[in-house]
Amino acid sequence: MSKAMTKLRCTVALLLGLLVLPAFAQLTIEITGTGASRIPVAIASFEGENLLPKGVTDVVRSDLERSGLFKLVPAPGALGETAAVDAGEWKSRGADALAIGTVAAAGDRFEVRFRLHDIVKAAQLGGLSVSMSAAQNRATGHKIADFIYEKLIGEPGAFSTRIAYVVKSGPRYELQVADADGMNPQTALSSREPIISPSWSPDGTRLAYVSFEQKKPVVYVHSVYTSKRIVAANFKGSNSAPAWSPDGRKLAVVLTKDAGSQMYTLNADGSGVQRLASSAGIDTEPTYSPDGAYIYFTSDRGGAPQIYRISASGGDAQRVTFDGNYNVSPRLSPDGKSLVYVTRNGGRFQVALMDLATRQTQILTDSAKDESPSFAPNGRMILYASEIGGRGVLAAVSTDGRIKQKLSVAAADVREPAWGPLPKK
Amino acid sequence: MNKIVPALLAALLLAACGSTPKTGAGPGATIEDRTPGAGTSSSDGSIQTITPDAPTGSPLAILKDPRSILSKRSVYFDFDSYVIRDEHKALVEAHGKFLREHPEIKMLIQGNADERGSREYNLALGQKRAEAVRKALTLLGAKDAQIEAVSLGEEKAKNSGHDEAAWAENRRGDMLYSGEF
Structure with missing residues (x-):
């Protein structure tokens, strides 16, 4: 085959492999536990919403309900953004807050204006004005839900974020990206060989992951919006466990080029590889602290796998977990105060949460095959992989263990979830 | 060490062109590698050989002969152990000797683990x-330079x-020769 032909074939394969294709299977989310006290909130249909082929308020309602922190109070009839609100009437309906709004056509676009009322204090909590196309109804709904969440809960909502995960159906592996509510799934990579360890860049534009398409683990960095990717690490031996530095410039990876599984850092374009630490055993699953100062990781240097941390510039490691003889897959909360990991508890693998200041630990799940936990970008929920009836599902649990969700795809295994960052404001 | 192999490689590549690769590797498999020095073993200037079906009469034929110990490729391990058991020593010795006698032939060793616990x-x-x-x-x-050890976890x-x-059965190392992976 001529060089030109080879190049052409490679280009075609590149296009086939990396086009973002609509996925057939969609994640369905089931709420299996809710918060101890839910805030009663009414979301009135927006005046003029019937101008839209698909509504906005349904999206707001299902976002808030799915969070497990709100109870929806029925709101009959549409209410415009400037309508007078009778606080007494809404109080008697049991609502603590009320959202009202207006949709108006503006050329071939629409203007959505919304306002949030505090019924208890009979005060306005502000509002939003969004210009959108008819197809952006879901994105607008998520923005409004984020606004309501932040005003009533006091921390940012994560409804406008995206999640990545791997679906295995038959012999195919697909790396998919979907909205946080499971809608709009798209396939970033489809392969006959396994894909593991997806990790979002801090700006949410790139995914680093491990693909076995070259019959060995190789680390790629894939720009999800341009469908371009590069090989970030393909050294002799295995290349795995990519983790982004908080500034998005570096990756920590595990390579076996010099010895057993050891940690290295490199630039996101694959250049500048440097050894981070040296141990006689396995060092793997690096993850940066949110301030970038430390790297937490799994090591069996003490005999059994435990979680350690090391300065991001190297040096001596300190052991972090001491209970039990199998603690793996560390991830830090966005505020850097807690550590989530998987612990083996009487032969069952479960999600555990440690308060780093007090070292107090709580097991959050009662399942047996939990893997790959990671925090939602607002720190409220932990997303992880589990197994129900022999099938891989994703699950989410709140940090207090009360709110629980199950995310599954019909007739397929879902695994290796990664929750993307909050959108830039 | 590879000064004498170009002719052999050319023959193998020609043989390879006539047949369809057995294992389709998916459309994403032929990604162009733009990372400098990211090849598996390019430092010695050698070429990775593709030999989907070794022609009879080549040194590779014996690897597929079911009567030869070389047709066996799997080494099994005890739980939490990384020591080659006595029962596999003859097998490993046979492959070691074969590699020593055929320094132009390459091997990929794929290690495996059971499903319990963290994937990484x-x-x-x-x-x-x-x-x-x-x-x-x-x-x-x-x-x-002949051997690359990797893991499929x-x-x-x-x-x-x-x-x-x-x-x-899944705590295992598999030895694959050029063209078999």
């Missing part, structure tokens, strides 16, 4: 098994069961 930690455990086989082969005279289970018998 299991990848590291599979690597330890691949490394154990690699070290044994090297001691028997195979050259470093728990991702390519040979036995998809969930009991000790299945797990024992």
Whole structure:
């Protein structure tokens, strides 16, 4: 085959492999536990919403309900953004807050204006004005839900974020990206060989992951919006466990080029590889602290796998977990105060949460095959992989263990979830 | 060391062109590698050989002969162990000798782990098994540049069961020659 032909074939394969294709299977989310006290909130249909082929308020309602922190109070009839609100009437309906709004056509676009009322204090909590196309109804709904969440809960909502995960159906592996509510799934990579360890860049534009398409683990960095990717690490031996530095410039990876599984850092374009630490055993699953100062990781240097941390510039490691003889897959909360990991508890693998200041630990799940936990970008929920009836599902649990969700795809295994960052404001 | 092999490689590549590769690797498999020096073993200037079906009469034919011990490729490990058991020593010795006598032929060792626990930690455990086989082969005279030890972790289970018998089958190192991976 001529060089030109080879190049052409490679280009075609590149296009086939990396086009973002609509996925057939969609994640369905089931709420299996809710918060101890839910805030009663009414979301009135927006005046003029019937101008839209698909509504906005349904999206707001299902976002808030799915969070497990709100109870929806029925709101009959549409209410415009400037309508007078009778606080007494809404109080008697049991609502603590009320959202009202207006949709108006503006050329071939629409203007959505919304306002949030505090019924208890009979005060306005502000509002939003969004210009959108008819197809952006879901994105607008998520923005409004984020606004309501932040005003009533006091921390940012994560409804406008995206999640990545791997679906295995038959012999195919697909790396998919979907909205946080499971809608709009798209396939970033489809392969006959396994894909593991997806990790979002801090700006949410790139995914680093491990693909076995070259019959060995190789680390790629894939720009999800341009469908371009590069090989970030393909050294002799295995290349795995990519983790982004908080500034998005570096990756920590595990390579076996010099010895057993050891940690290295490199630039996101694959250049500048440097050894981070040296141990006689396995060092793997690096993850940066949110301030970038430390790297937490799994090591069996003490005999059994435990979680350690090391300065991001190297040096001596300190052991972090001491209970039990199998603690793996560390991830830090966005505020850097807690550590989530998987612990083996009487032969069952479960999600555990440690308060780093007090070292107090709580097991959050009662399942047996939990893997790959990671925090939602607002720190409220932990997303992880589990197994129900022999099938891989994703699950989410709140940090207090009360709110629980199950995310599954019909007739397929879902695994290796990664929750993307909050959108830039 | 590879000064004498171009002719052999050319012959193998020609043979390769006439047949369809057995294992389709998916459309994403032929990604262009733009990372400088990211090739698996380019430092010695050698070329990776593709030999989907070794022609009879080549040194590779014996690898497929079911009467030869060389047709067996799997080394099994005990739980939490990375030591080659006595029952596999003759097999590893035969492959070590073959690699020593055919320094132009390359081998990929894929280590595997059972499904329990973290995927990335299991990848590291599979690597330890691949490394154990690699070290044994090297001691028997195979050259470093001939062998690449990698791990598939728990991702390519040979036995998809969930009991000790299945797990024992999946704690394994597989030796693959050029063209077989």
